[in-house]
Amino acid sequence: MTSQSGDRVSVADRTRYDVGAMTEGDVYKLLSCAVQPRPIAWVSTVSAAGVRNLAPFSFFTVASRSPATLMISIGERIGAPGEPKDTLVNIRETGNFVVNIPSADAADAVTASFATVEPDVDEFALSGATPIASHSVSAPSVLESLISLECELLQEVELGTDTLVLGTVTTVTSRPGVLSENLHVDILEHQFLGRLAGPFYTTDMNRVAQ
Numbered sequence: 074m075t076s077q078s079g080d081r082v083s084v085a086d087r088t089r090y091d092v093g094a095m096t097e098g099d100v101y102k103l104l105s106c107a108v109q110p111r112p113i114a115w116v117s118t119v120s121a122a123g124v125r126n127l128a129p130f131s132f133f134t135v136a137s138r139s140p141a142t143l144m145i146s147i148g149e150r151i152g153a154p155g156e157p158k159d160t161l162v163n164i165r166e167t168g169n170f171v172v173n174i175p176s177a178d179a180a181d182a183v184t185a186s187f188a189t190v191e192p193d194v195d196e197f198a199l200s201g202a203t204p205i206a207s208h209s210v211s212a213p214s215v216l217e218s219l220i221s222l223e224c225e226l227l228q229e230v231e232l233g234t235d236t237l238v239l240g241t242v243t244t245v246t247s248r249p250g251v252l253s254e255n256l257h258v259d260i261l262e263h264q265f266l267g268r269l270a271g272p273f274y275t276t277d278m279n280r281v282a283q
Protein backbone atom coordinates (compact mmCIF):
# COMPACT_ATOMS: atom_id res chain seq x y z
CA MET A 74 0.00 0.00 0.00
CA THR A 75 1.18 3.57 -0.63
CA SER A 76 0.49 6.69 1.42
CA GLN A 77 -1.43 9.72 0.12
CA SER A 78 1.87 11.24 -1.07
CA GLY A 79 2.65 8.07 -3.03
CA ASP A 80 5.40 6.72 -0.68
CA ARG A 81 5.35 3.05 0.29
CA VAL A 82 3.97 2.60 3.82
CA SER A 83 6.47 0.80 6.07
CA VAL A 84 5.96 -0.58 9.59
CA ALA A 85 9.27 0.82 10.84
CA ASP A 86 8.33 4.39 9.92
CA ARG A 87 5.15 4.45 11.97
CA THR A 88 5.35 6.79 14.99
CA ARG A 89 4.38 5.19 18.31
CA TYR A 90 2.67 6.92 21.26
CA ASP A 91 2.60 5.19 24.66
CA VAL A 92 -0.56 6.66 26.06
CA GLY A 93 0.19 5.66 29.68
CA ALA A 94 3.38 7.76 29.64
CA MET A 95 1.73 10.89 28.21
CA THR A 96 0.18 13.85 30.02
CA GLU A 97 -3.63 14.16 30.15
CA GLY A 98 -3.42 17.21 27.89
CA ASP A 99 -1.39 15.44 25.24
CA VAL A 100 -3.66 12.38 25.29
CA TYR A 101 -6.64 14.69 24.75
CA LYS A 102 -4.86 16.25 21.75
CA LEU A 103 -4.00 12.82 20.37
CA LEU A 104 -7.62 11.63 20.65
CA SER A 105 -8.95 14.84 19.09
CA CYS A 106 -6.55 14.45 16.15
CA ALA A 107 -7.36 10.78 15.66
CA VAL A 108 -11.14 10.99 15.91
CA GLN A 109 -12.20 13.64 13.42
CA PRO A 110 -14.29 15.08 11.95
CA ARG A 111 -16.75 14.80 14.81
CA PRO A 112 -20.41 15.77 14.75
CA ILE A 113 -21.48 18.47 17.18
CA ALA A 114 -24.24 18.09 19.74
CA TRP A 115 -25.37 21.62 20.57
CA VAL A 116 -26.96 20.70 23.89
CA SER A 117 -29.73 22.81 25.37
CA THR A 118 -30.88 22.38 28.95
CA VAL A 119 -32.76 24.33 31.60
CA SER A 120 -31.99 24.47 35.32
CA ALA A 121 -34.55 23.74 38.04
CA ALA A 122 -34.63 27.52 38.60
CA GLY A 123 -35.53 28.06 34.91
CA VAL A 124 -32.22 29.37 33.53
CA ARG A 125 -31.56 28.15 29.97
CA ASN A 126 -28.16 26.78 28.98
CA LEU A 127 -26.56 25.97 25.64
CA ALA A 128 -23.17 24.31 25.02
CA PRO A 129 -21.43 22.35 22.23
CA PHE A 130 -20.14 18.79 22.70
CA SER A 131 -18.20 16.96 19.98
CA PHE A 132 -17.51 13.81 22.01
CA PHE A 133 -20.93 12.68 20.87
CA THR A 134 -22.51 9.83 18.94
CA VAL A 135 -25.46 7.46 18.54
CA ALA A 136 -25.26 4.87 21.34
CA SER A 137 -28.10 2.59 20.21
CA ARG A 138 -30.51 2.47 17.30
CA SER A 139 -33.23 0.76 19.32
CA PRO A 140 -34.18 2.15 21.69
CA ALA A 141 -32.99 5.38 20.01
CA THR A 142 -30.19 6.52 22.33
CA LEU A 143 -27.57 9.26 22.09
CA MET A 144 -24.35 9.62 24.07
CA ILE A 145 -22.46 12.77 25.01
CA SER A 146 -19.25 12.88 27.04
CA ILE A 147 -19.06 15.79 29.46
CA GLY A 148 -15.71 16.74 31.00
CA GLU A 149 -14.98 18.66 34.20
CA ARG A 150 -15.87 22.32 34.43
CA ILE A 151 -13.14 24.35 32.71
CA GLY A 152 -10.91 25.92 35.39
CA ALA A 153 -12.58 23.95 38.21
CA PRO A 154 -11.37 20.31 38.21
CA GLY A 155 -13.85 17.94 39.86
CA GLU A 156 -16.77 20.35 39.37
CA PRO A 157 -19.52 19.54 36.83
CA LYS A 158 -20.35 21.74 33.84
CA ASP A 159 -23.71 23.54 33.95
CA THR A 160 -25.04 21.20 31.23
CA LEU A 161 -24.56 18.17 33.51
CA VAL A 162 -25.95 19.98 36.56
CA ASN A 163 -29.11 20.85 34.60
CA ILE A 164 -29.50 17.33 33.17
CA ARG A 165 -29.28 15.94 36.73
CA GLU A 166 -31.85 18.49 37.99
CA THR A 167 -34.44 17.98 35.23
CA GLY A 168 -33.67 14.54 33.76
CA ASN A 169 -33.71 15.78 30.16
CA PHE A 170 -31.84 17.65 27.44
CA VAL A 171 -32.03 18.42 23.73
CA VAL A 172 -29.29 17.62 21.20
CA ASN A 173 -29.52 20.27 18.47
CA ILE A 174 -27.59 19.68 15.24
CA PRO A 175 -26.06 22.99 14.09
CA SER A 176 -25.75 24.00 10.45
CA ALA A 177 -22.46 25.25 9.02
CA ASP A 178 -23.61 28.86 9.24
CA ALA A 179 -24.11 28.53 13.02
CA ALA A 180 -20.34 28.16 13.71
CA ASP A 181 -20.06 31.60 15.35
CA ALA A 182 -23.08 31.00 17.59
CA VAL A 183 -21.77 27.54 18.55
CA THR A 184 -18.43 29.09 19.54
CA ALA A 185 -20.17 31.84 21.51
CA SER A 186 -22.06 29.21 23.53
CA PHE A 187 -18.73 27.60 24.52
CA ALA A 188 -18.13 30.28 27.18
CA THR A 189 -17.86 29.05 30.77
CA VAL A 190 -20.06 31.55 32.57
CA GLU A 191 -21.95 31.68 35.87
CA PRO A 192 -24.96 29.31 36.06
CA ASP A 193 -27.43 32.23 36.06
CA VAL A 194 -26.35 33.42 32.59
CA ASP A 195 -28.74 32.52 29.74
CA GLU A 196 -26.43 31.19 27.02
CA PHE A 197 -29.13 31.51 24.36
CA ALA A 198 -28.93 35.27 24.86
CA LEU A 199 -25.13 35.09 24.83
CA SER A 200 -24.93 33.22 21.51
CA GLY A 201 -27.92 34.74 19.70
CA ALA A 202 -29.66 31.35 19.32
CA THR A 203 -33.46 31.39 19.53
CA PRO A 204 -35.05 29.13 22.19
CA ILE A 205 -38.33 27.42 21.31
CA ALA A 206 -40.47 25.12 23.43
CA SER A 207 -39.75 21.42 22.98
CA HIS A 208 -42.55 18.83 22.70
CA SER A 209 -41.63 16.16 25.26
CA VAL A 210 -39.00 17.69 27.55
CA SER A 211 -38.62 20.85 29.63
CA ALA A 212 -35.31 21.82 27.93
CA PRO A 213 -35.82 24.27 25.06
CA SER A 214 -34.80 23.50 21.46
CA VAL A 215 -32.79 25.78 19.15
CA LEU A 216 -34.89 27.26 16.33
CA GLU A 217 -31.90 27.69 14.00
CA SER A 218 -30.70 24.07 14.29
CA LEU A 219 -31.16 21.62 11.42
CA ILE A 220 -32.55 18.87 13.65
CA SER A 221 -33.38 18.77 17.38
CA LEU A 222 -33.46 15.47 19.26
CA GLU A 223 -35.34 15.68 22.55
CA CYS A 224 -33.88 13.25 25.12
CA GLU A 225 -34.81 11.84 28.51
CA LEU A 226 -31.82 10.99 30.71
CA LEU A 227 -31.37 7.20 30.67
CA GLN A 228 -28.08 6.70 32.48
CA GLU A 229 -24.88 8.38 33.57
CA VAL A 230 -21.56 6.53 33.45
CA GLU A 231 -18.60 8.02 35.35
CA LEU A 232 -15.42 7.44 33.34
CA GLY A 233 -12.35 9.09 34.90
CA THR A 234 -12.51 12.84 34.30
CA ASP A 235 -15.60 12.57 32.12
CA THR A 236 -19.25 11.62 32.51
CA LEU A 237 -21.03 9.79 29.71
CA VAL A 238 -24.64 10.86 29.48
CA LEU A 239 -26.98 8.46 27.71
CA GLY A 240 -30.31 9.88 26.61
CA THR A 241 -33.36 8.19 25.11
CA VAL A 242 -34.66 10.14 22.12
CA THR A 243 -38.36 10.89 22.63
CA THR A 244 -39.22 13.45 19.91
CA VAL A 245 -37.34 14.84 16.92
CA THR A 246 -38.07 18.10 15.11
CA SER A 247 -36.37 19.47 11.99
CA ARG A 248 -36.13 22.68 10.03
CA PRO A 249 -38.59 22.61 7.10
CA GLY A 250 -37.08 20.88 4.07
CA VAL A 251 -34.10 19.34 5.85
CA LEU A 252 -35.54 15.82 5.84
CA SER A 253 -37.39 14.44 2.83
CA GLU A 254 -40.51 12.28 3.12
CA ASN A 255 -38.39 9.12 3.02
CA LEU A 256 -36.02 10.57 5.64
CA HIS A 257 -33.10 11.44 3.38
CA VAL A 258 -31.13 14.66 3.74
CA ASP A 259 -29.39 16.63 1.00
CA ILE A 260 -26.10 17.45 2.77
CA LEU A 261 -25.00 19.82 0.03
CA GLU A 262 -28.15 21.90 0.45
CA HIS A 263 -28.17 21.64 4.28
CA GLN A 264 -24.57 21.72 5.47
CA PHE A 265 -23.76 20.10 8.79
CA LEU A 266 -21.03 21.51 11.02
CA GLY A 267 -18.19 19.19 12.04
CA ARG A 268 -15.34 19.58 14.52
CA LEU A 269 -11.70 18.99 13.60
CA ALA A 270 -8.67 18.95 15.92
CA GLY A 271 -7.77 22.24 17.65
CA PRO A 272 -10.00 25.26 17.03
CA PHE A 273 -11.07 24.12 13.56
CA TYR A 274 -14.49 23.33 12.18
CA THR A 275 -15.28 21.68 8.87
CA THR A 276 -18.18 22.40 6.61
CA ASP A 277 -16.73 20.38 3.77
CA MET A 278 -19.21 17.62 3.16
CA ASN A 279 -18.05 16.26 -0.20
CA ARG A 280 -19.71 12.94 -0.67
CA VAL A 281 -17.98 9.79 -1.87
CA ALA A 282 -20.35 6.95 -2.70
CA GLN A 283 -18.96 3.41 -2.45
Ligand SMILES: Cc1cc2nc3c(=O)[nH]c(=O)nc-3n(C[C@H](O)[C@H](O)[C@H](O)COP(=O)(O)O)c2cc1C
Pocket residue numbers: 113126127128129130131132133146147148149151157158159160161183184186187188189190268
Ligand atom coordinates in the same frame (compact mmCIF):
# COMPACT_ATOMS: atom_id res chain seq x y z
C1 LIG B 1 -16.97 22.62 19.14
C2 LIG B 1 -16.80 22.33 20.59
C3 LIG B 1 -16.91 21.03 21.06
C4 LIG B 1 -16.80 20.73 22.43
N1 LIG B 1 -16.93 19.43 22.85
C5 LIG B 1 -16.89 19.15 24.17
C6 LIG B 1 -17.10 17.80 24.64
O1 LIG B 1 -17.32 16.87 23.86
N2 LIG B 1 -17.08 17.59 25.99
C7 LIG B 1 -16.88 18.61 26.89
O2 LIG B 1 -16.89 18.37 28.10
N3 LIG B 1 -16.68 19.89 26.47
C8 LIG B 1 -16.69 20.18 25.15
N4 LIG B 1 -16.51 21.47 24.72
C9 LIG B 1 -16.39 22.53 25.74
C10 LIG B 1 -17.77 22.88 26.26
O3 LIG B 1 -18.63 23.31 25.21
C11 LIG B 1 -17.73 24.00 27.31
O4 LIG B 1 -16.96 23.58 28.39
C12 LIG B 1 -19.16 24.29 27.68
O5 LIG B 1 -19.63 25.34 26.89
C13 LIG B 1 -19.37 24.53 29.12
O6 LIG B 1 -20.68 24.97 29.24
P1 LIG B 1 -21.61 24.69 30.47
O7 LIG B 1 -20.82 24.84 31.75
O8 LIG B 1 -22.64 25.74 30.26
O9 LIG B 1 -22.17 23.29 30.33
C14 LIG B 1 -16.57 21.79 23.35
C15 LIG B 1 -16.44 23.10 22.88
C16 LIG B 1 -16.54 23.37 21.52
C17 LIG B 1 -16.42 24.80 21.04
